[in-house]
Amino acid sequence: MMDEKKPARDWPEKLLTWFDGHKRDLPWREDKPRNPYHVWISEIMLQQTRTEAVKPYFNSWMERFPTIHDLAEAEEAEVLHQWQGLGYYSRARNIHKAAREMEETYGSRLPDDKAAILALPGIGNYTAGAILSMAYGKKEGAIDGNVLRVYARLYQVEEDILKSRGRKEIESLVEATLPDRAGDFNEALMDLGADVCIPKNPRCSLCPLAGECVAFRNGKEKELPRRSAKKPPKEEAAACGLCIREGRVLLHKRPSKGMLASMWEFPMALAEKEEDAKKGLEQLLSGTTEDCLWTYKHVFTHRIWHMKAYPVKEVAVPEGEYRWFSPEEYREIPLAGPHARLAAFVEKMVD
Ligand code: SF4
Numbered sequence: 001m002m003d004e005k006k007p008a009r010d011w012p013e014k015l016l017t018w019f020d021g022h023k024r025d026l027p028w029r030e031d032k033p034r035n036p037y038h039v040w041i042s043e044i045m046l047q048q049t050r051t052e053a054v055k056p057y058f059n060s061w062m063e064r065f066p067t068i069h070d071l072a073e074a075e076e077a078e079v080l081h082q083w084q085g086l087g088y089y090s091r092a093r094n095i096h097k098a099a100r101e102m103e104e105t106y107g108s109r110l111p112d113d114k115a116a117i118l119a120l121p122g123i124g125n126y127t128a129g130a131i132l133s134m135a136y137g138k139k140e141g142a143i144d145g146n147v148l149r150v151y152a153r154l155y156q157v158e159e160d161i162l163k164s165r166g167r168k169e170i171e172s173l174v175e176a177t178l179p180d181r182a183g184d185f186n187e188a189l190m191d192l193g194a195d196v197c198i199p200k201n202p203r204c205s206l207c208p209l210a211g212e213c214v215a216f217r218n219g220k221e222k223e224l225p226r227r228s229a230k231k232p233p234k235e236e237a238a239a240c241g242l243c244i245r246e247g248r249v250l251l252h253k254r255p256s257k258g259m260l261a262s263m264w265e266f267p268m269a270l271a272e273k274e275e276d277a278k279k280g281l282e283q284l285l286s287g288t289t290e291d292c293l294w295t296y297k298h299v300f301t302h303r304i305w306h307m308k309a310y311p312v313k314e315v316a317v318p319e320g321e322y323r324w325f326s327p328e329e330y331r332e333i334p335l336a337g338p339h340a341r342l343a344a345f346v347e348k349m350v351d
Helices: 011-022 036-046 051-064 068-073 076-083 090-105 114-118 125-136 145-154 164-177 182-195 274-285 337-350
Strands: 234-242 248-253 268-271 294-299 303-313 322-325
Touching (some): 011 182, 036 051, 036 090, 036 125, 051 076, 068 090, 076 090, 114 125, 125 182, 145 182, 234 274, 234 337, 268 274, 274 303
Antiparallel strands (some): 248 322, 294 303
């Protein structure tokens, strides 16, 4: 008798057949055989960024750093500049450090051994599984949010997938179902999660697994996966100073540790309230602010900046890493994500 709670054993085959006919054309999937360096960089870029947005970054990255050796030889500032706009810059720093380790230890190649890959900076279980399965043909799973969602629905996993019990349950299901074509299977799950088994309103009528899916059979596809409520992000007012002197703007280099480390930004003060942020900025620059010229809301994972930019008169340059830059100069330095937007706005003022 068929177990009502489980999809048929051969569902991975059905998914692979669907994948063979539907796989997305993506620049990092073009090489035959797959290039481990391409898999690695694309997977790191895709961690926090939509696929469509990643494509141009991936292409220009590969033009600038065609090999691990080119990347290892580059200066960190150049690597960060190339990453600019993708956010979460620790990813770029780790890529750079890992490339240098590979240059020194593995002859500028990505190792094909799991323990060695996991020991590299910025490579966790998911990325290691993706590289090993897609580029080296090993039978490894790669569990990310898409996979958790698809399995939670397919097997009607009622546990919270953000807690260890739910995650473990899915990990053992993945291990038990992984076929020999693990790399294709992992990519098929990614494509299914991106286009069909999407977070809200899954498109079950288009799904190759609709006949297998327990949540769909029981009308629970929109209820699952279960996940505990996240803490709301911290909201802050960010007052940014526009200090322009003889066609140059004043910028500040952030500390080498913490959020947006070592990136350049406009002088900025953060506070809970807008008025306090503005006062903080006036104190920082010992000047007076004029009317706000630019506003922008930047959403990070755990915080939101409500940014406002004010021209500041009578500036005294504070202690620390502050420097005046022309637009030609600041186009070449790594600017912290939201500040790059402000820089584009300021460029028009300076010209
Ligand atoms: S049938 Fe629906 S819920 Fe189930 S795997 Fe397919 S898209 Fe997801």
